[in-house]
Amino acid sequence: MNDQSSPVLVTGGAGYIGSHVLLALQDAGIDAVVIDNLSRGRRELVPDGIQLIVGDAGDRKLVGRLLRESGARSVIHLAGDIVVPESVAKPLQYYRNNVETSRNLIEACVSEEVPSFVFSSTAAVYGSADGETVSETAPLRPESPYARSKLMVEWILEDISNVSDLRYAALRYFNVAGADPAGRTGLVAENATHLIKVACEVAAGRRDKLTVFGDDYGTADGTCRRDFIHVSDLASAHVAVLSHLRAAHQNVTLNCGYGRPSSVLDVIRAVEQVTGNPLPTEIGPRRPGDPVSVVADSSLLRKLTGWSPVHDSLEEIISTALAWERSMGA
Numbered sequence: 001m002n003d004q005s006s007p008v009l010v011t012g013g014a015g016y017i018g019s020h021v022l023l024a025l026q027d028a029g030i031d032a033v034v035i036d037n038l039s040r041g042r043r044e045l046v047p048d049g050i051q052l053i054v055g056d057a058g059d060r061k062l063v064g065r066l067l068r069e070s071g072a073r074s075v076i077h078l079a080g081d082i083v084v085p086e087s088v089a090k091p092l093q094y095y096r097n098n099v100e101t102s103r104n105l106i107e108a109c110v111s112e113e114v115p116s117f118v119f120s121s122t123a124a125v126y127g128s129a130d131g132e133t134v135s136e137t138a139p140l141r142p143e144s145p146y147a148r149s150k151l152m153v154e155w156i157l158e159d160i161s162n163v164s165d166l167r168y169a170a171l172r173y174f175n176v177a178g179a180d181p182a183g184r185t186g187l188v189a190e191n192a193t194h195l196i197k198v199a200c201e202v203a204a205g206r207r208d209k210l211t212v213f214g215d216d217y218g219t220a221d222g223t224c225r226r227d228f229i230h231v232s233d234l235a236s237a238h239v240a241v242l243s244h245l246r247a248a249h250q251n252v253t254l255n256c257g258y259g260r261p262s263s264v265l266d267v268i269r270a271v272e273q274v275t276g277n278p279l280p281t282e283i284g285p286r287r288p289g290d291p292v293s294v295v296a297d298s299s300l301l302r303k304l305t306g307w308s309p310v311h312d313s314l315e316e317i318i319s320t321a322l323a324w325e326r327s328m329g330a
Contacts, residue, residue, distance in 0.1 A: 006074065011078055014036040024235035025238075033066060035053045035056075035062070037056050057102075063104075074245075078120045080097060081093065098146075116168075118169045118241060118245065119171065124146060126140060126294055128141075135299075154253070173257075174255070177317050177318075178311065178316070178321050180232060186327075203275050209280040213285065216286075221263050226293075230309065230311035230312065232311055237254075237301060254298070267314070270315055274315055
C-alpha cells in the first residue's frame with residue numbers, strides 16, 4: 001500500500017471538527033481510523049464504517065500499534081483543548097493536553113516512519129493583528145496559553161522535520177462554526193463558548209441570552225471581529241492539504257479562513273435575520289485572552305491545493321448551526 005492510498009489516523013475524530021473531517025475523508029474515498037479518549041468527543045459522531053479506538057493520542061505504545069495494524073501512513077491531529085478563557089485559568093492543563101500529548105504522538109509517528117502529519121493549529125498564534133488581514137508570515141504574538149500551546153507544537157514539528165522524514169502541514173484555523181448541511185454531525189458541547197454556537201442555543205431556546213464580552217474595542221462597532229469559516233469547508237481543506245502533503249512532501253503552514261471579518265454585533269444581526277426574531281443579549285466585561293480582530297489571508301491555501309469554499313456566507317453558517325441546535329432539542 002502506498003502513501004497516497006493508505007488509511008489516515010485521525011486523533012480527536014469523535015469531536016466537532018473531527019467528525020466533519022471524517023465525513024470529508026469518506027466522501028473522498030480515503031479510509032480512516034480514529035483515536036479519541038471521548039473526554040470531549042462523542043462516540044455517536046463518528047460516521048458508520050470508521051473504526052474508533054477509545055484511547056489517548058499521547059499514548060505512544062497505543063498509537064504505534066494502531067499505525068502498524070491499520071497501515072496508516074498519515075496522521076491528522078485534531079485532539080486537544082481549545083477554550084481560550086479556560087486556558088488562562090488552567091494553563092498547565094493546556095500544556096499537558098496540547099503540548100505533551102502532541103509531543104508523544106509525534107514521537108510515535110517518527111518511530112513508525114510516518115511521512116505525513118496534518119496539525120490542527122490556530123489563528124490565535126497571531127494575537128491581535130495589525131493589518132486588515134494576516135498572512136502566514138505575519139508576526140506571531142499569542143495572547144493565551146491555548147495559543148502558545150499550539151505554537152509550541154508547530155515548533156516541535158519544525159524541529160523534528162529537520163532530523164527525520166516527517167513532513168507536516170500546520171493549519172491555522174480561524175473561527176470555525178456551522179454544522180454539516182445534511183445534519184449528520186455538529187457541535188455538541190456543554191457550556192459552549194463559541195459565539196455562533198451560543199447565539200444559536202439562545203435562538204433555539206436552550207439559553208436565556210447571549211453575553212457580548214466587551215463593546216469598547218477599537219473596531220467600528222466596538223466588538224471583536226472574527227473570520228468565520230464553515231466547518232464543512234474547513235474539513236474539505238484538510239482533505240485538500242493532505243493530498244498536497246502526500247504528493248509534495250514539503251512542510252507548509254496555511255491559514256484556513258475566508259478573509260471576511262464579522263463582528264459580534266454582525267453575528268447577532270445575522271442570527272436575527274435568519275430567525276426573524278430578536279436575540280436577547282447583554283453587554284459583559286471583556287474576556288481575558290480575546291484578540292481584538294483576526295482575519296485570514298488564505299490565498300496560499302487556495303493556490304497550493306486548489307481548495308475553494310462552498311459554504312462561505314455567514315447566513316449559511318448560522319442556518320446550519322441553528323438547524324443542528326434544533327435537531328438536538330427534538
